Amino acid sequence: MVKKAELAYANGEYLKAVELYEQLAEGEESKYIKTSYQYIIAECYRHLNDSKKAEIAYKKIAKQKSSKEKTATYWYGYYLLKSEKFDEAEKMFKAYKKSNPRDHRGANGILSCSLAVAYKEKPTRYLVENIKVLNSKFNDFCPMYSDNSYDAIYFTSSRIEEGVKPQINQVSGMNFTDIYEARYDRKGKWKEPEKILDSTVNCEFDDGNVSISSDGFTMYFTRCLQEPGKQLGCQIYTNTYRNGSWHSTQLVEIVPDSISIGQPAISPDGLTLYFSSRMKGGHGGADIWKVERASENGVWGRPINLGTSINTEGDEMFPYVRQDGTLYFASDGLPGMGGLDIFRAVKGDDGKWKVTNMMYPINSSQDDFGIVFQGNKEQGLLTSNRKGTRGMEDIYSFELPELKLAVEGSMIDISVNKPIVEGDVTLIGSDGSLQTAKTKQDGTYSFKLEQYTDYIIIGSYQGFLKQKVQISTANIGDDTTFKQNLDLITMSKPVEIPNIYYDPGKWTLNEASKSALEQLGKLLDDNPNITIELGAHTDMVGDANANLQLSKRRAQAVVDYLAQRGYDVDRLVAKGYGESVPVVVTEEIAKQDTAFVVGTSLSQEVIEKLPKETREKANQINRRTELRILSTDYIPKPEYFVRQKKKQFAKR
Numbered sequence: 001m002v003k004k005a006e007l008a009y010a011n012g013e014y015l016k017a018v019e020l021y022e023q024l025a026e027g028e029e030s031k032y033i034k035t036s037y038q039y040i041i042a043e044c045y046r047h048l049n050d051s052k053k054a055e056i057a058y059k060k061i062a063k064q065k066s067s068k069e070k071t072a073t074y075w076y077g078y079y080l081l082k083s084e085k086f087d088e089a090e091k092m093f094k095a096y097k098k099s100n101p102r103d104h105r106g107a108n109g110i111l112s113c114s115l116a117v118a119y120k121e122k123p124t125r126y127l128v129e130n131i132k133v134l135n136s137k138f139n140d141f142c143p144m145y146s147d148n149s150y151d152a153i154y155f156t157s158s159r160i161e162e163g164v165k166p167q168i169n170q171v172s173g174m175n176f177t178d179i180y181e182a183r184y185d186r187k188g189k190w191k192e193p194e195k196i197l198d199s200t201v202n203c204e205f206d207d208g209n210v211s212i213s214s215d216g217f218t219m220y221f222t223r224c225l226q227e228p229g230k231q232l233g234c235q236i237y238t239n240t241y242r243n244g245s246w247h248s249t250q251l252v253e254i255v256p257d258s259i260s261i262g263q264p265a266i267s268p269d270g271l272t273l274y275f276s277s278r279m280k281g282g283h284g285g286a287d288i289w290k291v292e293r294a295s296e297n298g299v300w301g302r303p304i305n306l307g308t309s310i311n312t313e314g315d316e317m318f319p320y321v322r323q324d325g326t327l328y329f330a331s332d333g334l335p336g337m338g339g340l341d342i343f344r345a346v347k348g349d350d351g352k353w354k355v356t357n358m359m360y361p362i363n364s365s366q367d368d369f370g371i372v373f374q375g376n377k378e379q380g381l382l383t384s385n386r387k388g389t390r391g392m393e394d395i396y397s398f399e400l401p402e403l404k405l406a407v408e409g410s411m412i413d414i415s416v417n418k419p420i421v422e423g424d425v426t427l428i429g430s431d432g433s434l435q436t437a438k439t440k441q442d443g444t445y446s447f448k449l450e451q452y453t454d455y456i457i458i459g460s461y462q463g464f465l466k467q468k469v470q471i472s473t474a475n476i477g478d479d480t481t482f483k484q485n486l487d488l489i490t491m492s493k494p495v496e497i498p499n500i501y502y503d504p505g506k507w508t509l510n511e512a513s514k515s516a517l518e519q520l521g522k523l524l525d526d527n528p529n530i531t532i533e534l535g536a537h538t539d540m541v542g543d544a545n546a547n548l549q550l551s552k553r554r555a556q557a558v559v560d561y562l563a564q565r566g567y568d569v570d571r572l573v574a575k576g577y578g579e580s581v582p583v584v585v586t587e588e589i590a591k592q593d594t595a596f597v598v599g600t601s602l603s604q605e606v607i608e609k610l611p612k613e614t615r616e617k618a619n620q621i622n623r624r625t626e627l628r629i630l631s632t633d634y635i636p637k638p639e640y641f642v643r644q645k646k647k648q649f650a651k652r
Contacts, residue, residue, distance in 0.1 A: 009040060013170035018044035035061065039068040046075065048173045049367070049385075049392075051339075055079035062092065070099045077109050081338040084365045086113045105313050108335045116337040119360040125478065128361045128398045131381075133190045134182055135394040139174055141383040142209050142263075142318065142370035143395050147216035150374045151184040153381065154196075154219075155395060156208025161195065169206060171226070174392075178202040179210060179221065200249040201239060209263045209318070209370075213270055217241045220252065220273065222262035233260025236275060254291050254300055255279065261289075265319040270296045274306075274319040274327070281305055284313030288329055309353035310345060318369040323376060327353070330369035338365035342382065362398060371398075405473050407482040408446035411439045411459050414487045415495045417588050419443020423461040425486065430454040449473050449482075459486030465629070468526040489523070494535060494626040500558070507553035509561055517561055520627070524567055528636045533573045533628040534558045539619035540579050540604040552576030558625060568637055573630060579604070583621050593617055 005020035018041055025037035042057035058079060061072035077092030090113040097106030134140060136159040143155040158174040160166045166175045179201055182193040196202055206224040213219075217240060224234035236252045252273070255261055261277040274290045282289075288310050291300040310316060314333020317340065321327055325347070330340040334355065341363040345353045362368065362382065370383035378400035385393045411423040423439040427447045439445050449455065451473050460466045467486050489495050499516035502508065509517070524530070536555035538547040555574035563569045582602045583589070590596045595614045600606060607618045 005040075008170070009044070012047070014044040014047045015168070015173035016170045018048070032066070035064055035066045035068065039066075039072060042072065042075065047171075050173075051079055051082050051366070055083060070096065073099070074103075074105060074109070078332075078338075081109065081112060081116065082365050084116070084338070086117060089113050103313060105333065108312075108333065111335040112338065115335055115357070116365055119337055119357075119363070123360045124358075124362065124400075125403070126362050126378075126398050126400050128382075128384075128396050130388060130390060131190060131395050131397050132390060134193055135390045137391045139177070139393045140180075140391060140395050141393045143381040143383070144210045144212055144372055145374065145380075146181070146212060148214075148375065153182050154179055154210040154212070155182070155193070156180070156210070157193070167204065169226070171224075172206075176204065177206045177208045179207050196246070198246045201246050206234070211264045211266045211320075213266055214268050214323075218266070218270075219246065220264035220266050222264065224260075224262070232257075234262040236261055236264045236273075252300065254303060263318050265321050267321045268323050268325070272321075273300065274321060276317045276319065277303075279303070283308060283311040284333065285315040286317050287311040288316045288319050288327075306353070309355060315340070318371075320370075320372055322373055328358075328371050330367075337363045339367040339385075340369045342368050342371050367393070403451050403476070404479040405449035405451060405476060405481075406446060407449060407455070407457065407471060407484055408444065409482075409484040409486060410443040411445065411461065411486045411488060412443065413464070413490060415490050415493060416586060420461050420464070420488060423459060423486070423488070426458040426460075428456045428458070445486075451476065457484060457486070459488055461488055463492060464488040464490050465523065465527050465530065467523075489627065489629075491629040491632070494533075494628040496624050496626050497534075500625040502554055502557075505550070507550060507557045509557055514561065517558065521562060521565055521567060524562070524571065527632075528640055529634050530632050531571045531573070531630045531634050533575055533630050535575045535577055535626045535628060537577045537581060537583075537622060537624050537626065538579050539622045540582070540607060541619060544579055548576055548578030548580075550576070551578045554625065566639070568640065570637075571634055579622070582606075583624070589621060592621075 001020055001024060005017055005024060008017035008020060021037045021041045021044065025034050025041065028034040028037060038057065039061050042054060042061060045054035045057055055076065058072045058076040061068050062076040073092050074096040077089045077096060080089035080092060090110055093106050093109030093113065097110065100106055136157065138160065139158040141156050143153045146152040146154060156177050157180050158177045160175050169176050179196050180193040181196055183191055185191050201207065203223065205226050207221060209222040211220040219239045221237055222234050223237050225232045235257065236254065237249050238252050239246045239249045259277065259279045261275050261279070263276040265274040272290055272292050274288060276286045277289055278286050282305060288306045289303045290306060291303055293300050305311065310329065312331065312333025314331060316329055316331045316333065318330045319327060327345040328342060329345065330342055332340050334343060336357055337360060342358045344356045344358060348354055357363065364384060364386035366384060366386045368382060368384045371380065373380040380398060382396050382398055383393055384396055411420040411425065413420050420439060420443050421441055425437045425439060425445045427435040429450065431450060431453050435447050437445050437447065454472045454474065455470065457469045457471065458466055465488060467488055469484055471482050471484060497516065497520060500513045501510050503510065534555050536551040538551050555576050559569065559572045559574040562572055585596045585598050585600045585602065587598055590598050593614050595610050602618045602622055607615055610618060
């Protein structure tokens with residue numbers, strides 16, 4: 001029985017091997033030998049992809065002091081992570097990392113425990129749904145669109161046909177897989193799948209993992225032949241579609257028959273074939289490899305490993321190449337949510353791959369793999385055995401809903417804080433788009449936006465200065481509505497510049513004031529033909545002449561600051577008013593205190609009659625810096641255009 005068990009395991013007949021080793025372990029008295037059997041049992045369940053039994057089996061070994069304990073600790077943590085037992089999994093990965101510091105899987109496992117929680121708490125916008133009509137109670141996986149109409153797919157299934165005696169694969173423990181086809185009906189719904197009856201495609205052993213050329217006429221697929229007592233492995237085959245059916249299956253000669261390869265993915269141009277293999281020269285488990293040829297009829301070159309940016313000590317499998325050249329694959333060696341996760345890989349200008357986890361809900365704590373897209377659309381199909389799966393592995397649809405992006409706000413006359421009706425709003429996009437609108441009766445406006453676009457919003461109304469604001473959707477990944485008011489400054493009267501502060505009795509600008517003056521500088525940039533007066537006002541406290549001198553210095557401090565920032569002093573006039581022009585109470589000011597009466601000037605005489613607690617409010621209101629438009633026909637100097645170019649260059 002020991003010899004039979006060893007031979008079955010060596011040949012990859014894991015179903016047969018696990019049955020034999022379980023019998024051996026049950027009757028074994030030697031603790032050392034029994035532990036060895038139990039470890040092989042755990043390994044068999046791992047290869048059979050039976051997560052529940054593998055978790056239980058590895059737990060037994062991880063608790064024992066044996067030569068297999070360290071490796072079992074990692075795999076026990078691996079299956080705990082798949083079961084979403086994150087705290088327990090993290091303990092196992094930490095223990096494994098401590099005993100195997102050079103193996104990156106320990107650190108990746110620890111990170112994965114955190115990522116699994118984080119990804120699920122903040123999911124991407126993808127919608128993932130089980131396509132029940134395509135799935136059975138067996139394995140249904142690796143869908144592939146048959147052509148660019150995207151209304152038909154091929155996929156692999158281990159389902160048992162009605163009236164057909166099942167042929168159990170001793171390697172997988174399931175019925176031998178075949179390639180099935182499914183199509184849309186007239187209503188755009190999936191019809192019941194049908195097995196491809198062509199014997200050149202499906203044989204008596206495992207067939208599947210289909211990849212179709214861009215023109216839809218060439219199929220690449222995996223075929224795993226079996227012979228009792230031998231380990232034949234898998235190879236990649238090709239077939240051609242002619243006259244309504246598939247013909248002439250041929251072996252793709254890439255490696256010797258002694259080397260097992262599979263899961264082909266043909267590139268859009270047909271010149272690169274990606275696949276997965278555990279052949280020598282890899283980095284651990286299964287790796288992604290590729291072969292290239294000079295023309296569609298050319299000979300495939302030698303296999304090239306995609307390197308450590310893609311491949312790890314774990315398994316990298318199920319490659320797929322999108323039309324734009326983006327590579328997708330599944331990995332359990334890179335940090336993820338548990339089991340196999342789907343990753344996106346884009347090659348940068350430096351020739352290096354940038355790999356990104358597709359996160360939840362594309363990925364789950366179970367196995368997720370075999371993704372395909374409908375051309376350039378962010379929708380397609382994938383495979384998963386996550387919770388809610390009908391069978392062991394099911395086909396799911398995914399779709400990224402259109403991002404809802406907009407900007408809305410109000411156009412406000414800031415001198416009275418009231419909406420401007422029928423104001424003009426213009427939206428200019430970096431994609432060349434141009435939209436215009438009038439503000440409504442309540443002063444509001446709104447526009448729809450596109451993703452990955454920079455926008456300028458211009459608000460204008462007769463008798464007011466234009467205002468320009470910038471927004472960008474470049475880094476927006478969720479539905480977003482920007483709130484952007486357009487505060488317009490009237491040219492008919494002075495307007496207070498908010499947030500300009502000085503220390504008592506001083507004229508030095510503090511940091512908060514400088515920030516506010518940045519907005520004033522922007523106003524000058526947006527309206528290059530205006531000249532302005534900057535008027536400083538004080539309260540009624542102290543000597544009137546001293547207040548006048550203080551206000552002049554404060555106004556000049558604002559002009560000096562703007563001049564230091566490169567603004568033309570010919571456009572700026574500093575004027576100090578001291579306490580000579582008290583504020584007239586507006587509706588907005590009256591809201592601050594019931595003692596304020598609309599239309600009343602906050603003169604010294606009025607302030608002295610106010611309640612004590614209101615006097616300081618009145619003094620504070622009188623202390624202000626105002627902007628007044630002097631002219632609108634100023635001709636900018638060349639320095640203005642130089643500064644504008646520098647600002648544009650800095651933004652790039």
